[in-house]
Amino acid sequence: MKINQAFFRTIWPVVEGGAVEIIDQTQLPHRLHIVRIENVEAMVHAIKHMQVRGAPLIGAAAAYGMALGIADGALDGDVERTGEVLLQSRPTAVNLRWAVQRMQRVLLALPEEERAVAAWREAAVICDEDVALNQAIGQHGLSMLRALASARGRGSAAQPLQILTHCNAGWLATVDWGTALAPIYAAHEAGLAVHVWVDETRPRNQGAALTAWELAQHGVPHTIISDNAGGHLMQHGKVDCVIVGADRVTASGDVCNKIGTYLKALAAHDNAVPFYAAVPSPTIDWSMQDGRREIPIEERDADEVHYMQGVTADGAVQRLRITPPGSAAANPAFDVTPARLVTGIITERGIASPAALHALFHTSD
Numbered sequence: 001m002k003i004n005q006a007f008f009r010t011i012w013p014v015v016e017g018g019a020v021e022i023i024d025q026t027q028l029p030h031r032l033h034i035v036r037i038e039n040v041e042a043m044v045h046a047i048k049h050m051q052v053r054g055a056p057l058i059g060a061a062a063a064y065g066m067a068l069g070i071a072d073g074a075l076d077g078d079v080e081r082t083g084e085v086l087l088q089s090r091p092t093a094v095n096l097r098w099a100v101q102r103m104q105r106v107l108l109a110l111p112e113e114e115r116a117v118a119a120w121r122e123a124a125v126i127c128d129e130d131v132a133l134n135q136a137i138g139q140h141g142l143s144m145l146r147a148l149a150s151a152r153g154r155g156s157a158a159q160p161l162q163i164l165t166h167c168n169a170g171w172l173a174t175v176d177w178g179t180a181l182a183p184i185y186a187a188h189e190a191g192l193a194v195h196v197w198v199d200e201t202r203p204r205n206q207g208a209a210l211t212a213w214e215l216a217q218h219g220v221p222h223t224i225i226s227d228n229a230g231g232h233l234m235q236h237g238k239v240d241c242v243i244v245g246a247d248r249v250t251a252s253g254d255v256c257n258k259i260g261t262y263l264k265a266l267a268a269h270d271n272a273v274p275f276y277a278a279v280p281s282p283t284i285d286w287s288m289q290d291g292r293r294e295i296p297i298e299e300r301d302a303d304e305v306h307y308m309q310g311v312t313a314d315g316a317v318q319r320l321r322i323t324p325p326g327s328a329a330a331n332p333a334f335d336v337t338p339a340r341l342v343t344g345i346i347t348e349r350g351i352a353s354p355a356a357l358h359a360l361f362h363t364s365d
């Protein structure tokens with residue numbers, strides 16, 4: 001997608017080899033800062049500290065992390081250890097495990113001397129596939145949005161289709177295009193007028209900082225709202241549908257996504273607003289059925305609740321404490337929306353109800 005009209009992906013190998021570059025998402029929307037990553041430790045740091053984030057991008061970063069980690073030795077033990085190190089970085093997005101296991105499968109099947117080159121090649125394939133999956137999600141989601149717009153008499157500049165999203169599941173959360181935002185970009189390009197309600201998404205404000213920034217870069221009309229405003233807007237008929245991304249979806253269609261998603265799904269259900277999760281297949285964990293019991297939920301540093309980052313009038317990025325010094329804070333980073341609250345899951349193969357998700361992937365090749 002574009003930054004100041006120039007095409008970017010979120011991650012790319014440097015031309016001279018041996019390193020990758022990323023957009024440092026901890027600096028957005030205030031500063032476009034590119035960081036060069038030269039070893040697996042730096043990649044683990046980037047994932048943990050959310051310089052790269054979003055489930056599909058975490059997977060792509062892990063794939064390049066594998067290439068970096070075996071650059072100086074590619075024995076079976078090196079391939080296994082590098083994977084273990086990367087798997088410790090963040091627990092909830094299943095794309096991390098998916099990418100590490102795929103890289104290990106490909107590499108361990110090759111003679112040791114071929115592995116280093118193959119790792120860079122496979123990581124690039126994973127990135128290209130991610131872009132293609134998200135583009136397909138965009139097209140399937142666009143069909144759904146067109147149908148919704150015609151049912152509601154919306155989609156014109158005067159009466160845009162109103163979509164609410166939570167966190168950032170745009171191109172910044174993937175290699176390109178995004179998941180939840182892919183149908184929105186497709187609609188915008190196709191001339192179907194949309195307006196996006198952007199949940200700020202405390203505590204790290206991925207909505208206010210990242211989703212708003214990338215929508216603005218592409219000229220998509222949007223309004224940032226506080227996390228607590230969505231239910232009110234739905235009660236007043238101001239939301240036609242909700243589309244979110246996911247960090248892990250179970251075989252039964254439970255959707256694990258950024259903390260607060262569940263509350264939006266409850267409000268959507270209460271107001272008969274369709275609730276969709278946009279999910280590429282590497283985000284589906286076919287080994288799990290019960291998301292609430294089985295999905296590991298990341299508990300992040302309490303300081304993310306205590307402090308907020310912003311920019312001062314003179315342009316300096318600053319971190320400010322907003323809580324009293326003696327108060328404790330808890331910071332669960334994700335929650336699980338049960339399948340019963342999910343209208344549909346938008347995948348690269350089409351849109352399925354949670355109950356039909358398994359059949360979508362396992363009966364039609």
Ligand SMILES: CSC[C@@H](O)[C@@H](O)C(=O)COP(=O)(O)O
Nearest residue numbers: 053054055169173179245246258
């Ligand atoms: C296409 S990204 C889907 C999810 O990863 C996204 O909605 C999300 O929850 C991101 O969480 P983050 O903690 O910013 O990595």
